[in-house]
Structures are given as C-alpha cells and as structure tokens.
Amino acid sequence: MSILIDKDTTFIIQGITGREAVNLTRECLDYGSKIVGGVTPGRKGREVHGVPVFDTIAQLVEHNGGVVPDGSVVTVPPAGTKDAVFEALYAGIKTIVIVTERIPRRDVAAMVELADRSGARIIGPNCLGLIVPGVAKMGGIGGPAKNAAVAYQPGSVGVMSRSGGMTTEISSTLTAAGLGVSTAVSIGGDAIIGSTYAELMPYFEADEQTQAIVIYTEPGGRMEAQLSAWVKENNSRLPIIAFMAGKFMDDDEMQGMSFGHAGTIVEGKEDSATEKIARLEEAGIPVVQRIDEIPDLVKAKIAERSAA
Amino acid sequence: MRKDAIFIGVEVKDEYTSDPALGAKLNEVCPVNIYRGTETGVDIDEAAIDECVLCGLCYDAAPEGAVAVLKLYEDGAALR
Amino acid sequence: MRFFEYEAREIVKRAGIPVTDYGFTTDAAEAKTIAARIGGPTVIKSQVLTGGRMKAGGVKFADTPEEAEAHAADILELEINGHEPRGVLVDPKADVKQEYYMGVVWDGAAKRPLMLFSDMGGIDIEQVAEEHPDHVGRGHFSTLDPFSDFMAKQVIADAGVTGKALQRCTPILARLAQLFLDNDMLLAEINPIAELHDGTFVALDAHMEMENEGMGRQKALIKALGIGAEEGTRETYVPSAFEEAVSAVDAADHRGVIQGKDNGFDGTIGLIIGAGGGSLTLTDAVRQQGGKPANYSEIGGNPSVAKACGLAKAVLAKDGVEKIAVMMSIVSNTRVDIVARGVIKACLELGKDPAETIAIFRIPGAWEEEGFKILDKYGIEYCDRSVSLWEAAGRAVAKIQGEAA
Numbered sequence A: 001m002s003i004l005i006d007k008d009t010t011f012i013i014q015g016i017t018g019r020e021a022v023n024l025t026r027e028c029l030d031y032g033s034k035i036v037g038g039v040t041p042g043r044k045g046r047e048v049h050g051v052p053v054f055d056t057i058a059q060l061v062e063h064n065g066g067v068v069p070d071g072s073v074v075t076v077p078p079a080g081t082k083d084a085v086f087e088a089l090y091a092g093i094k095t096i097v098i099v100t101e102r103i104p105r106r107d108v109a110a111m112v113e114l115a116d117r118s119g120a121r122i123i124g125p126n127c128l129g130l131i132v133p134g135v136a137k138m139g140g141i142g143g144p145a146k147n148a149a150v151a152y153q154p155g156s157v158g159v160m161s162r163s164g165g166m167t168t169e170i171s172s173t174l175t176a177a178g179l180g181v182s183t184a185v186s187i188g189g190d191a192i193i194g195s196t197y198a199e200l201m202p203y204f205e206a207d208e209q210t211q212a213i214v215i216y217t218e219p220g221g222r223m224e225a226q227l228s229a230w231v232k233e234n235n236s237r238l239p240i241i242a243f244m245a246g247k248f249m250d251d252d253e254m255q256g257m258s259f260g261h262a263g264t265i266v267e268g269k270e271d272s273a274t275e276k277i278a279r280l281e282e283a284g285i286p287v288v289q290r291i292d293e294i295p296d297l298v299k300a301k302i303a304e305r306s307a308a
Numbered sequence B: 001m002r003k004d005a006i007f008i009g010v011e012v013k014d015e016y017t018s019d020p021a022l023g024a025k026l027n028e029v030c031p032v033n034i035y036r037g038t039e040t041g042v043d044i045d046e047a048a049i050d051e052c053v054l055c056g057l058c059y060d061a062a063p064e065g066a067v068a069v070l071k072l073y074e075d076g077a078a079l080r
Numbered sequence C: 001m002r003f004f005e006y007e008a009r010e011i012v013k014r015a016g017i018p019v020t021d022y023g024f025t026t027d028a029a030e031a032k033t034i035a036a037r038i039g040g041p042t043v044i045k046s047q048v049l050t051g052g053r054m055k056a057g058g059v060k061f062a063d064t065p066e067e068a069e070a071h072a073a074d075i076l077e078l079e080i081n082g083h084e085p086r087g088v089l090v091d092p093k094a095d096v097k098q099e100y101y102m103g104v105v106w107d108g109a110a111k112r113p114l115m116l117f118s119d120m121g122g123i124d125i126e127q128v129a130e131e132h133p134d135h136v137g138r139g140h141f142s143t144l145d146p147f148s149d150f151m152a153k154q155v156i157a158d159a160g161v162t163g164k165a166l167q168r169c170t171p172i173l174a175r176l177a178q179l180f181l182d183n184d185m186l187l188a189e190i191n192p193i194a195e196l197h198d199g200t201f202v203a204l205d206a207h208m209e210m211e212n213e214g215m216g217r218q219k220a221l222i223k224a225l226g227i228g229a230e231e232g233t234r235e236t237y238v239p240s241a242f243e244e245a246v247s248a249v250d251a252a253d254h255r256g257v258i259q260g261k262d263n264g265f266d267g268t269i270g271l272i273i274g275a276g277g278g279s280l281t282l283t284d285a286v287r288q289q290g291g292k293p294a295n296y297s298e299i300g301g302n303p304s305v306a307k308a309c310g311l312a313k314a315v316l317a318k319d320g321v322e323k324i325a326v327m328m329s330i331v332s333n334t335r336v337d338i339v340a341r342g343v344i345k346a347c348l349e350l351g352k353d354p355a356e357t358i359a360i361f362r363i364p365g366a367w368e369e370e371g372f373k374i375l376d377k378y379g380i381e382y383c384d385r386s387v388s389l390w391e392a393a394g395r396a397v398a399k400i401q402g403e404a405a
C-alpha cells in the first residue's frame, strides 16, 4: 500500500499549459499516473500530451461524467494560486500538491485553513509532490519516469523531506541498500506548509507497507518540535531516523545570513540545528551525521522493533 | 557551413544554407537559439552552440541530412 | 521589507490607531521647527533599520526647540551598526502612566497569525515571555473568517489586564490584527502602546515588516509611503564582490537559478554545489571533515551552460581558490551534462586545466551518461550515486586542502 495516493488515484494539473507543467505532465503519465484533465483559463479545447484542457474545474468534472478527481497538482503563478486552490477545494478535491513558490503567507494560511475545513490535505507549497514507487507519482518528484525508476524502488521506508532534491538522494540511498521506499513526500521548504511531518505520521502509521520513517530537515521553524511531541504522545510503531542539514548555520560567522529555503531562517534559538537535534534525540529520534549511515540504522531499528 | 564550439559542433549542409524558409523554421524550433534565420538563408550563432540541449528538434524540422549536431567530446559523433 | 519607524507609525495611523503628533525630517533646522510646533519637551529618534539605537545614542530628549535642533544634528551624523540614519523623528515627550506591548506575527506551526499582548511594554517581548509568561496573552485568528473585537479582548484579558485598559486596548489590537493581514505583514508591533495620565492610549513606537512576496499587491501602500522602486526589498545585508558577481550572472538569463555567498567563509575550497538541501548538506559535509570552503553556492532549476560557467568563474576568481569541487545531490531537473560543460568551459576560458582544477565532480541523475562522457574526455575525476555526498565531500577536502597543507 501507500499513503495519500495509489494506483487508482486520479488527478488534474492546474496551470497545465505552463512550461514546467507540460514536462511534469509527461513525467507523471510516463510513470503510470492517471491524469484526467488540466485547467488553464482561456485554453479550453487544447491538449497537453493527450490530456484535455479546460477553462474551469467545473467543465472538467462535467466532461468526466460528474466524477470529481481525487487530486490536483497546482502549478499556477503565485498571484493566482490561492484562487486555483480554492477552486479545487470547492470542487471537492481532497489531495492537493502545490508546486508554486513564493506565495504570500496570508494566501498559504487561507488555503490551509480552507483545506482543513474541507477535510482535504495540501502538500507544499514549494514542493515536488509525492511518489509511490512503481505505482504513481504526483508532481515533479524524481524527474522523468526513467530517472525516477532508478532512484525509487518499492520498499518499506516512508520518506518526508523539506527539500525536493534530497528526497531523491535519500530514497536512492534506501533503494541501493535494498530497503526501498513505501511513499516519499516532498513537503516543501516554506515557513507555512500544508502538511508537516507530524501531520503525515498517522497516514504512515496506518500503512502496513511502511516499517520505518526517514526525515530530512533543516534549521528554521518548529516542525521538529511538533514531530517530537507527536512521537511522545502516540507511541508510534514506526522508528524514525532524521538527517539534519545546515548545521554550519549555527556558527557565529554565519549569523544574519540566509541560506536555502524561505523557511530555513533561524528566528529564535529553538530554530537552530543544535537545538533541533537535541529535541529530536530526546524524543528517541536519532539524527545521523551522514546520509549513507541511514540504511544500516533503519535496518537495525526495524529489527529492534520486530524483536520487541 | 559548420561551426564548432568547445563541446558541440553544428553543421548546415551547404546546399541548404541559402534557404531563408529553413532558417526561419530552425530559428523557431531550436530552444536555445543556435540557428538564425537571415534574409538570405541560415546562420549559426557561434556563442550559443555550447548551449545545445541535444533535443534533436532541428533534425525533425529540416529535410533529411540537412543539419547535423556533433558531439565534439565524443570524437565528433553525430546526434543522429 | 522593513519599514522605518516613521513609516510604521504612518501605517498604524492609517489603520485608525492613535499616534502622537510627531514629525519626520532629514534636516536639523526643520527639527527645530517641528519641536516648536509641538511645544514642550520632545524626543529625537534616529530613523535606522537596525536595533540598539537607544544604546548607541540614537535617541535623545530635548526641552527646547534649540536643543531639539542640536540633538537632531548629532543624530543625523551618527552611524548605528554601520547604518546611516534616514532622518530623525521628532516626537512629543509623552506623559506616560504605563506602557503595554502588542504585536502580531505568523505562527508557522499553527499556520495562523498570532496576536500577543503584555502589560509589560517597552522591553523585548521575548524576554517578557521567558521571565513573566503570565504577563503575556496570546491568541490565533483566522485568515478566512471576519475578525471580531472579542478575539483581541480575549488576548488582552489573558495577559491579566482588565478595566479601562482592556476596553481601550481592544479596538487598537483588533486594528493591528486587521492591518497585519491587509498589508501582508510578517511582523506588526506597537511597543510601547502607552497609557497617558489623561487615560488615553497612543502608539509611541511601531515595527512593521512586510513580506517580500506580498509587495507586488501592496504597491499602493508602498507608493503612498513615498518609497521608491529603487529601494527594492531594503535588504540591509551588504553583498560581497563575489555575491554581486554571481547575482549578475544569474540575472543575465532566465534559465535556472544560481546563488553564491561568501561572507563568513574564508577557506580555499571552491564549492559549486546545489540545490537548496544539497548545498546545506554538502557544506556541512565539507566542514565536518575539516574542510574550509571558500564560499557557499546553490544551483537550482535547469541553468544554462553560461550560468554554470559564470558561477565557476566567479568562484575561481576568489583569492586563494585554485580548485573547485562540483557536487550535487541526485538531479532530476538540472542536467549533469550541462553543468559539466559549464564548469569545464570556465576552466578553459581561464587558461586552467580542467582535470587539475576540478578536484571532484559528483552530480548523478538526469543526463549523467552524456555528462560522464564529457568528464572522461577531459580526464576529470567524477563519481556516480554510489559515492555518497559525504564521501565526495571528503575527497574534495583531501584533494584540495591535503595538497595545500
């Protein structure tokens, strides 16, 4: 099994005629995903790699005999993203991947709030989406189908990462070690995101295929504290292993400089790498220094749990 | 006409270099603007040659054998 | 984008929050005129985008207009933390009975805006929260539902405030919450909001920071405040020559994104690395293995050969940098062959041997077969995904610093 999407998941691409969206559509179709339509206002009647384009989601749903697609990948420019996501939420779409970067925070907060009320889940913004190896991918994660096939093989580890690129690096390491990946989610690097580690944990918890979790994290924000609290409260069956990048930002000479994602801004001392590592380890989540240490530790932790 | 940069060489066979229609077409398809359509035919922008993304669109747009993209790092092997 | 105090006060005033009858000027003689108009004692405050102006002598009290002029002349000359003041604010010295704090920020974990209120104003709210948590009230509010005053009232009551102060502060905090959302702020703070002896409340200082991503739709406000487009986002950070050179290369064409940083780095290992997460990981890996990077960089998207070449040239132009390490996590959008061409081209154009100059090339992923052919041809040491980021970084350190040592 998997989380959030499976082989039957249907989705649409909002902003499908954009340059990056055209590539993304090709990649997802080649990987086996079911894209049932695209929306770009004013482009009704076009096709992108055989996928029909509509002006509105309402038209798309009507064309599909009233069936509402399960998900949407939103690639529209930042000024129009909130409206596009609202359109999807009002249509009843439940899984939304927002690829767009640089969306004003007020809009992100509003989209997330409406999604919560609608019982929908947002992944992103500023993310590459998610992939269920060998089954489907929703977003640019892993790149072209043939590249994704090399890095992602089905397996037992769930991956969540604030960096899209590092999702693939970590998954490839797990694949090479024979562990493979159950579902990998690029959750996005912004200060406010639709789905945090802790919010995705219950999905992995319920997924039988998943036996361990690997997270990639960075300085900035309070997401790791939230995960630590979740782990302490929920007695999870899943061992979690973390990798923290950006430790050098703790150094005095780096103060006041910004690196990486928008969310990677250290605003208080709780945000620093050192502080986060301490917090994670306190919750029983080991933080490795090197990515190549992950597979052995995952294997050891899985063995520990099954022996217990 | 053949022009070589560091990594890539581009050739338009002499019998096609004075075809303005082909120049315009190549200009349109090449994503990195290596070909330029001129009033008298086709020109190659030397400064852009190394930006070639090996997409093959120029081959598709031109008559068989009219253009060639050569990988100089592979003993001049042609893309097709 | 950060605002100067005189602008922040203007924003507050536009939202209907009472402020003192202050004046802003860049001229000492005019400061005298403003002080005379105000009549009575005044405070002269430096207008800088940095903290600590009180300590630095950027705030002075004057009893007469002449004194105000003299102080203004001094403060206008006074640099604070390397910042020249934009001007001075001449403020009537308020007859303060008590100072309060109110602010609105984003709470990333709750994904909502958060109001904060304290009856211990005039000092840093973080300090109050740590030392006197019972004096801080907090409350989230919705970005979808209409705001209603009771939400502000709850926060103020939570800080232990009642009576007239509660009634008077409620509409002020409500307006601050509203302006925070309306104006795409990251921070909207009035500290202190002062209760005067006559029972009225007035904002004595204000801090506002607008999100850069929101500036596009806040043009009207920015223009009304008299801020010109040339001020950009007002980054107070001063870029180095290297950082400017990389920005110029990045701006030259739209394909891909490159960034470079070198403030705080003083080693000899030139880093051509990417993307966001990969750069952070690799910089750590180099440093944890004893390496001293000359710079930080990020390659993102699908840059042109020219862009990769420009970044490599800028790194190689740095003092003490003889060799570069070209490393990324597995790429799916960036192309291995294009980056390889770019960095080799940089070496050749600088008259350097690529095999000598590029200590290691570790970029696996899209178009790697083609990339590896190019690297083979030039005799460059490269590796595929079977070599971890950590190992690749270790090899770079050994090859670059090992030789130098």
Ligand code: SF4
Pocket (backbone or CB within 6 Å): B010, B029, B030, B031, B032, B033, B034, B051, B052, B053, B054, B055, B056, B057, B058, B059, B069
């Ligand atoms: S292969 Fe593509 S990029 Fe290269 S010259 Fe032909 S059209 Fe241009």
